[in-house]
Amino acid sequence: MSHGTILITAADLAPQALELLGEYDIVYAGKTPTEDDIVALCREHDPVAIIVRYSKVGAAAMDAAPSLKVISKHGSGTDTIDKVAAKERGIEVVAAVGANxxxxxxxxxxxxxxxxxxxxxxxxxxxxxxxxxxxxxxxxxxxxxxxxxxxxxxxxxxxxxxxxxxxxxxxxxxxxxxxxxxxxxxxxxxxxxxxxxxxxxxxxxxxxxxxxxxxxxxxxxxxxxxxxxxxxxxxxxxxxxxxxxxxxxxxxxxxxxxxxxxxxxxxxxxxxxxxxSPHIGGVTSDAYVNMGLGAARNALAVLAVSVAN
Structure with a gap:
């Protein structure tokens, strides 16, 4: 039985990370999702978590997903996430700091x-x-x-x-x-x-x-x-x-x-x-796995706490 949906704002995630997320349904936003794409997917699937690789996640996406508990960055920089809007809605923002x-x-x-x-x-x-x-x-x-x-x-x-x-x-x-x-x-x-x-x-x-x-x-x-x-x-x-x-x-x-x-x-x-170079500093096979695992673990940690409460 699924514990909910996790939206990935990309077309893929490391297999090692997907294995950790096996109890959740996974929805991908595609290779180059727009903010509107993400809002539409949130409205359709009401994810409990979003793992952010590409594009931005703002207040509109958060409002379209009433079950959303956590936004987890696939990497360390969270400037593409509206942290003020997330805090106002009780949504935790976490990052895979140091993974890349x-x-x-x-x-x-x-x-x-x-x-x-x-x-x-x-x-x-x-x-x-x-x-x-x-x-x-x-x-x-x-x-x-x-x-x-x-x-x-x-x-x-x-x-x-x-x-x-x-x-x-x-x-x-x-x-x-x-x-x-x-x-x-x-x-x-x-x-x-x-x-x-x-x-x-x-x-x-x-x-x-x-x-x-x-x-x-x-x-x-x-x-x-x-x-x-x-x-x-x-x-x-x-x-x-x-x-x-x-x-x-x-x-x-x-x-x-x-x-x-x-x-x-x-x-x-x-x-x-x-x-x-096209913002590929963190794009290596090793970092891809490390960031995916970090983002998945961070999301699961927050979801575990929300379930416990």
């Missing part, structure tokens, strides 16, 4: 190295028949300073990697519960002023939206490298484009964007100085 930390930190390091060493550009030139050894100069990261904004599971993992490269690591995170060894505490002004590279690892909030804007980019060292594997809304994209074009920013390695998916005609496309 290794994957995202590795993507951030990959983007930093690709920016410093011009890997995509040199690859393209080589395939076109050029040999740029006499003219190209890369950036050596050892001995340089990287500033990290956000020191959760991903930021801490990245800090260890940067330290292993011989980099000086500065960190800013007023909410950090534990301060990682080898990371110097710094305020934002110090991060802007002293960093040769800046990597963003914080959640998006109304307080830090467009944190990396024209004013703060102007405070940075000329030739700074910017890496963002967190949320696109942390950056004023027009200001970043202008900073890259002026040379204030040497390169930007970006895995997240203000509006996703990116569509043809975006200002970063076909622009030198940008290395782009």
């Amino acid at each position: 930390a290794a994957a995202v930190a590795e993507q951030a390091l990959t983007l930093l190295l690709a920016c410093a060493k011009s890997v995509p550009q040199l690859n393209e030139r080589m395939h076109a028949g050029f040999w740029d050894k006499a003219t190209h100069k890369s950036v050596e990261l050892g001995g340089r300073t990287v500033g990290l904004i956000g020191l959760g599971a991903i930021g801490q993992r990245f800090a260890s990697m940067a330290s292993a490269l011989g980099m000086r690591v500065l960190g800013f995170d007023p909410y950090a519960k534990q301060w990682p060894e080898g990371v110097q505490r710094a305020d934002l002004e110090t991060i802007w002023r002293e960093s040769d590279a800046i990597s963003l690892h914080c959640p998006l909030t109304e307080d830090n939206r467009q944190l990396l804007n024209a004013e703060n980019l102007a405070k940075c060292k000329k030739g700074v490298i910017i890496v963002n594997t967190a949320r696109g809304g942390l950056i004023d994209e027009r200001a970043l484009l202008e900073a890259v074009q002026s040379g204030q920013v040497r390169m930007a390695g970006l895995d997240s964007f203000a509006v996703e998916p990116m569509t043809e005609g975006h200002m970063f496309q076909h622009q030198p100085g940008f290395i782009l």
Whole structure:
């Protein structure tokens, strides 16, 4: 006998996670569900839980599912869930914090190295028949300073990697519960002023939206490298484009964007100085399983408590 329906805002979930959810009916929203799709599915199936992979879950979806007890994020960032609306309705919001930390930190390091060493550009030139050894100069990261904004599971993992490269690591995170060894505490002004590279690892909030804007980019060292594997809304994209074009920013390695998916005609496309990936930092076979298991366990834990009460 089914204990209710769980809606997955995607076309799939790791088999290991589905096994945990065996006592529930599973409904998938598809590969690219819209908010309206999710509302319609909530109205049709009245889920007791939603596991959020793609799209947003707002008040309309919550109101369409009177049995809803928990919204569980398949990952760590909950900015696509209206947490205020959930709290008002007594719906718990949980996240699989740390489940994709290794994957995202590795993507951030990959983007930093690709920016410093011009890997995509040199690859393209080589395939076109050029040999740029006499003219190209890369950036050596050892001995340089990287500033990290956000020191959760991903930021801490990245800090260890940067330290292993011989980099000086500065960190800013007023909410950090534990301060990682080898990371110097710094305020934002110090991060802007002293960093040769800046990597963003914080959640998006109304307080830090467009944190990396024209004013703060102007405070940075000329030739700074910017890496963002967190949320696109942390950056004023027009200001970043202008900073890259002026040379204030040497390169930007970006895995997240203000509006996703990116569509043809975006200002970063076909622009030198940008290395782009489609928000796949946490998309590895290992992270897929870890996030699925984390999201399923978190949902089941809340549902167990609601049944007990």
